[in-house]
Amino acid sequence: MSSSARLRRRESADIGQWPDSMPPLLRRIYAARGATCVEQAQPRLTQLLPPDGMLGLDAATTLLLDAIAADRHILVVGDFDCDGATACAVGVRGLRMLGAKRVSHAVPNRIVHGYGLSPALVEELAKLQPDLLVTVDHGIACHAGIAAARERGWQVLVTDHHLPGDRLPQADAIVDPNQPGDTFPSKMLAGVGVMFYVLLALRRRMREAGAFGGGPASNGPDLSVLLDLVAVGTVADLVALDANNRALVAAGLRRLRAGQGSAGLRALIEVSQRDFRNLTAADIGYAVGPRLNAAGRLEDMALGIECLLTDNDAQARSIAATLNQINAERRAVQQQMTDEAEAAFARINLDASSRPMALCLFDPDWHPGVVGLVASKMKERLHRPVIAFAPAEPGSDRLRGSARSIPGFHIRDALADVAARHPDLIEKFGGHAMAAGLSLPLDAFEAFRDAFVHCARIALTPELLQADVLSDGELDASEFDRVHAESLRDGGPWGQGFAEPQFDGEFEVLSWRVVSERHLKLELGRDGLRLNAIQFGGWDGNKPPPWVRIAYRLEPDDYRGGNAVQLVVTHREAL
Structure with a gap:
């Protein structure tokens, strides 16, 4: 956080219709984010927006129906970030579930091909002899690549969520909630969310055509098994968690916490040293997503997609171990580059x-x-x-x-x-x-x-250049406990547009020490309490003052176990 950041408190009140079992603290948090009932604060899949209104779905599902019926080769073309990788895995898995027998995938190499469906990538894909390309998490700006693909006689279905330019590419069908004329209410879907919606629409058309016969299976395959991948891609891409995205992410997290995620995601959670039973959106954003992203940043995202597509636990663990090693290399490169950038800026003085x-x-x-x-x-x-x-x-x-x-x-x-x-x-x-x-x-x-x-x-104005640290106010002394920490952890998913709760207050610094050369471990005192706290990256070479005002998150301290909690400091200033 910028050193000149300003600490401000959100407007909040305990308003709305809430169950008696919900802690008043959580009610206040939800109300400050505009929710006035459980359905708004914790949306379920039953509240998911229907595909109606998403422009291009009829043309897209027609392309896919015809390709499946004629046993054509469908090639899902991913992107080299976490959203693109999960979208690719959702596309491949979902199309196979819906009856496609000839489905393969490809992904550009960042260094060799550049971004998206480029002419260079199209030339390389020719050896695969596809009939239909399905782009995921890209395509809306890939005019030249799409033109090159269609010149070869291939059909192209674009699924994307990025903002279009002045003109759309000449694809056979485009599904992008941000394209002109699209009336789908949520414009915040990640690329993986768009692909999931295409599959929902395809299943509905197949169901209406009687493709699944009668009896218990007449509704078609259960696509909710893909929601672990949808959750990871949505969180990692930092799209706003509106009610629709929160419903998708929450459902995916429930699968992951139940140990029902794909083999690859379970292995990535394991190698990230996270407990799948208490997995949060923050764990995806800071631990799982970066390990998957690392493949596309330093190596080839094909490895990451392979991890998401395998159903073999041993293979998944082997790939996850490799991704973990690549991520460690990525962190070292990132730190060196960031140090160089900060040094260059410091020279400006x-x-x-x-x-x-x-x-x-x-x-x-x-x-x-x-x-x-x-x-x-x-x-x-x-x-x-x-x-x-x-x-x-x-x-x-x-x-x-x-x-x-x-x-x-x-x-x-x-x-x-x-x-x-x-x-x-x-x-x-x-x-x-x-x-x-x-x-x-x-x-x-x-x-x-x-x-x-x-x-x-x-x-830009001076006001926009003033960073704000938004706080949900002070915690009462009785709220520094495991019950409240767990209710906050499990009350999400929190993320962009539905901010994770953080609080502020004045504390006495009882003791402190430096951890791993960069982090600041603190023992803080307030109202007779002694509280453990940590500020990641908080060591600036200066001894903390006797009293501080901090912004912090209240979290269960699983390392110490029992009823322990800790404050994760996000902003600190001397008093």
Whole structure:
């Protein structure tokens, strides 16, 4: 969190219709997030929005029905992040469940092919002789690749959730809730969620056609078995957890907590040293997702997809161990790159009032698979939009950039504005409000940086550049217990748009020590209580003052067990 962050409290009240068994603290948390009943706070699958209104589903399901009936080769083309990998696995598994016998998958290599369905990837896929390509988590911006595929006589179904450009690609069918004319109420589906909805619509059409016969099986296969994958991809992609996404994620978490997840996800949870019985969305975001993502960042996401598709426990554990090792390498590369970025920024030696409105960072030795994580870290530290660039491949004269933004500054629209004003700078771009990717020639970097900073200077205000730490208020002394900590943990899923609860208060620092050179372990005192706390990455080389005001999460301390709880400090300031 930015050192100049401001601690503020959310407006909250214990209002609404709640069961007597729900702790008043949890009622207050839900009300502060706009929920006034259990159905809004903890939506179930029965409340899932129907596919009606999602543009392109009729054309998409017709393509798939015809391909299944004619035993054509369906090739699901994934993407090299966690959302793309889980969407690919959902597509392959779901189509096989619905009767497709010739289903295979492919994924671009970040270094070799670049993003999405590119002409280079199409050329490589020709040897597989597909009849129908199904893109997942990409495609809405892949004009050239789709054109190349159709020139070969292949049909193309695009399933995506990214924002489209000025024109749509010439695919046979497009399902994207963010395309013009789409009336589906939730625009926040991840790529894996879009593919899941396509499968729901396909099953409904097959059911209406009597494809599943009569009796108990007449409804068709149970697609809810795919929700563990849907949950992981949705959380890892940091899309807003609106009620529809929370219903999907909560159902997936229930499967994972019951030990019913796919072999690959169970192995990834195990290698992440998490307890599947208490798995949370935060565990997916900080432990499971990064290990899956690491394959696409440093190696080849084909390995990650293989992990998600295998039903062999031994093979899943072997692949998960490899992914864990790759993730360790990714963390080392990320730390080195972040240290270099921070050192470069420190050399500018600007105080908060004179910092640039936005940052563009580039180093010829950086890895293109990790620049997004560097941009994210620097954005969190400085509370500025940040784009980090690396050569597309060693020695290349093309750059790949990954952008991360702050609330109030739509990064994809900003790139579109730069592209409109300077048509020759950006080769291609795409993304969301908070994250985007782009590529440009090396010799265009400085001109792009100036144009992007100029765009940020126009759009950003001092208020937007002030980071806020939102608190749900103080906890009563009686609420620092295991019962409340577990109710908060299990009251989610928490995430983007439905923030995990955190609280604030003033505490005496009774003792402290440094853990693993970077983390700060504290014993805090308040109202006669002695509370264990930890601030990850909180050691700044300075002894903590006697009294502090902190923002924190209350969590069960499973390491100490029993009734132990700990405070996870997210913001600290001296009193």
